[in-house]
Amino acid sequence: KEELMNDPKRPVVYELLHVEKHTGARLGRIYTRHGVVHTPMFMPVGTQASVKNVSPRDLEDINSQFILSNTYHLWVRPGDELIAKAGGLHKFMQWNGPILTDSGGFQVWSLSKNNKISEKGVDFKNHVDGSQMFLSPEVAMSIQNNLGSDVMMQLDEAIPYFETYDYVKNSVERTTRWAKRAKEAHNRPNDQALFGIIQGAGFKDLRKLSADGLIDLDLPGYAVGGLSVGESKEEMNRVLDFTVDWMPADKPRYLMGVAAPDSLIDSAIRGIDMFDCVLPTRIARNGSLMTKHGRIVITNSKYKDDFSLIDEDTEDYGSNTFTKAYLHHLFKANELYGQNIASVHNLRYLLKLMEEMREAIYHDELLDFRAQVLEDYG
Ligand code: GUN
Helix, strand or coil: CHHHHCCCCCCCEEEEEEECCCCCCEEEEEEECCEEEEECEEECECCCCCECCECHHHHHHCCCCCEEEEHHHHHHCCCHHHHHHCCCHHHHHCCCCCEEEECCCCHHHHCCEEEEECCCCEEEECCCCCCEEEECHHHHHHHHHHHCCCEEECCCCCCCCCCCHHHHHHHHHHHHHHHHHHHHHCCCCCCCEEEEEECCCCCHHHHHHHHHHHHCCCCCEEEECCCCCCCCHHHHHHHHHHHHHHCCCCCCEEECCCCCHHHHHHHHHCCCCEEECCHHHHHHCCCEEEECCEEEECCCHHHCCCCCECCCCCCCCCCCCCEHHHHHHHHHCCCCHHHHHHHHHHHHHHHHHHHHHHHHHHCCCHHHHHHHHHHHHC
16 A cells, blocks of 8 residues: 555545444554554654653554654754754654644643733743743644644644633634644645644534534544543543544544543544543553553552562563562662653553454454453453
């Protein structure tokens, strides 16, 4: 399928392989300039051009297919122009698989101070040296064009879930206008794919307004944003139930910021193909491990002299080489190698879950798989 990876007009091509008989979950492939990936899939997060405590070689070892990085952070430091000078983000960080960059739409709200939003964009003080910066749909595109990511996200306004109807409506309309501006500012459309982000909180008609406006722009893929921000799982599923149905079937569908095992399965059941989240690497840094039998906290004193392997069910190097007692010791002694072991482990746990999920979709056994994971993981 060389020609789909190198389609001169389409930097990202989605191929649907199979629809699960009982749920509608999709098995597919996404072709990019940096390789073919199998979906549904999970992207480890490498915010500052590094998946925290994990090397590109580790990522290859655990079959990571795609990673995510952040416009906002790389713009603030070391600067997108420096990365362009290095030959682009893939070359700079030595990850040769596909990369998706988030637009900064989320980070500017969560990390910076004094942000002020207007039709033009967002004024804010950055979190590194406090200097005043201005992010607009055009600036976010120019940065991502410099980074050379395979998939770029439009600048959106990521709003709290429980805003008023009027606020959400204005915000959704602005995010749609920003998507149009992003498309116009995009100067590598044959090489990098721009995805739109559907917002609208919990309001069905506003999610529809958002989806319609973005789909009119005929972008190569679409994300659902503004979820997993404090609403219940039932609420997220309710929004996905109607929103995913409106998303084009011949393009990738991406749910931003989700990694809980049950949510990955429940969202794939509703037709989502792509996921990312900092969760696995973030909790790893506190010694929390995702295992088949739920989360364990390795710093717990009961692991002090537990000489069983870290996790026999997850076949990454660390989990099958070292004992729980050893990893417990590394965390207690603040030895940084422990963070690598735990981070690689959690990522492998999730990537394997996705591999098994794809297998279950292929065999039309996704509901059985879901029941098994819920029973095991809890
Ligand atoms: N990451 C998680 N949720 C969101 C969202 O709604 N927008 C953006 N840009 N990034 C996200």
